[in-house]
Every structure is written in C-alpha cells, then in structure tokens.
Amino acid sequence: MSTMNTLSELTGDYVLDPTRTRIGFVARHAMASSVRGQFDEHEGSAHLDGEEPSKSSVRLSIRARSIQTRNRRRDAHLCDTFLDVDQYPALFFTSTAVRQLADTVFRVTGDLTIRGVTKPVAVDFELTVAENDPQGGYRVGFKGSVTINRNDWGVNGNAASRILVSPKMVLEFDVAAIRRT
Template sequence: MTTTTELGELTGDYLLDTAHTRIGFVARHTMATRVRGQFEEFEGSARLDGDDPSKSSARLTIQAKSLQTRNRQRDDQLRSTFLDTDDHPAITFTSTQVRQVDGTAFKVTGDLTIRGVTKPVTVDFELTRAANDPRGAFRVGFQGSVTINRMDWGVNWNAATGVLVSQKVTLEFDVAAIRRS
C-alpha cells in the first residue's frame, strides 16, 4: 500500500467502509465499571477537500436498533427506554464546520440528532491513514471521539437511571472510508 502524506491528495467524495468502521460508546456504571457498546448498522459519506479542509463535510446515519453491548437485557432496555428506537429509529450527524487544528488533527462540528433532539457537537478527529489498498482503491482512516451529556438529548427513562449510568457518554469513531471513482 502506498501511504499519502499530502493532504491535497485526499480531495474527493468518500463512502464509509462499514466492514472496517467502528462506531462505539462508553459510559460509566455506578459499579465502577464502564459499559462499552457499538452500533452494527450505519452508513455515511464525506466530501474531503485536502487543500481547504474547511470546505469538507460529512454525514452519518446510524440505525439505533443495531446497538450492541453483549448483554441482551441491557441492549433491549437501551433500545426501548433510553433511545426509544420504535419512534426514533435513526441517530444522525451532519457536519456544519470542519477546522484543521494541525497537520492531521481536525475538529468536526455538526448537528447530532438522538431521539428527535438535535444539538451541536464537536468531534476531535485524527487522520490515521491514507493509502491505496491492494485493489487500487484509495482509502482514508480517521479516529475520533466526543463526550456528550446524554440528558441533553433526553436519553433517560426515569430519575433512578441517572444514579446507575453516568450522564456522560463518550462516542468513539474508528472510521475507514473509500474514495468514489
């Protein structure tokens, strides 16, 4: 694989490679443990402008019912009472601003919609890879995260749950995208 070091070479339209992308979350539980999970079904795209990153954009749609924490009872509760997936089947993110912080670090601000509530968030991303794969397709990789307060999106089902699960949830992104020809 050829690794790219010039940002200008990144310019183009990309689709998420869902087989090589992980969208996850981490929340602290009162038992001094962390609950980790991920979403199995999602799609997204990006327009990267390597010469002027501020002209870049991204969108992501997650199927909320695809949430997995490796505990069926917890997953069912998160889907029904926390995320209300019957009435709000998708979690979406649409970028509104991209700012380059340094050589490979970016801040991507956008609108995050959960349970029908839309709030702005800024995700810190790091470009981790840009290369041609063995078949000649150009791929990029980014890692990023943001910590949100789930209460801002109404992700709660009664007062007692605020005691059991932290209000702070870290969203984690390990993204692979393929440039469209």
C-alpha cells in the first residue's frame, strides 16, 4: 500500500472508478477447466470511516448483461438461462456491517441480490492503495473475494449446465474508488 499514514485519512465518501475496477467470477467446469469472466458495467459508492470502520458502508450495482467470458455464445447463454437479464437486469450488493480484521483487512458483510433473491455474504477486503492521484483526487483500492453457491440465488441454468458447471463459484473484486470532494 502506498502513501497513507493512518486509517483516519481514508474517511470520506467515495464513488467507484469503473475504468479501474474489475468484478469477476470463476466457476469450475467439468471438463477440468475453469470458466472465468467479469462484469464490465457497474457503479457503486462507499462511505469510509477510518476512525471507526464499523460506521463504513458500501453499495454496488452490476449490470447483468455486461457479463464477459470471451465467448459470445456462452455470454448469451449466461444472460438468458442463468441470469435471466430481461427480468433481472442488475445484481446488487448493500453492506450491513464492516469490521476491521487486521491493519488493512476488513470484513464487509452485506446483502447480495441476484435474480431477485437476496442472501447475506461476507467478503474480506484488503486495502491495497490509498494515495493522491495525478488529477488531484484521493484514491483507494481494495481486493477481495468470496465463494458462493449459485444455486442459493436460483442461478441454476438448464439440466446440462447443472451437471457441467460447479455450483460453487468465486466472486472476485479488485475495486478502485475516488473520494468525492
């Protein structure tokens, strides 16, 4: 991590930097490989409280149709069969609690909504960057991941895909945010 001296310097309201943020996933495929992808369109905000991290909060919205796996046919299948993007155009995450686990590690607990189903998840994030940027703003970066069972959210696909793709998947977050002035 660079240039931050104390967590109190983080305090403020932030907006997600979509050009420097990656929200991805990895699912195991029965053919001894993994399917990797990401969502290219998302927005979010956060309030960080460096003095009392428990007063921090996060909100994230992901456009479901922006899914990319570098295979158009698979992307269309994921949009239609798995995510039903016409009926459920977005995935949402809203934090319910933030707890500091170590100097720069935080557990963010919240509600994840996929296909209209909301379930609690807890993601451990590591603060990777906190610094002034060349444009005069203040940026933070966090990395984290969580393993979920997609069946808990009704992301089941068809019979063949239920057999070929593991229900366990890893959601990966490499987040950059800019403090609002």
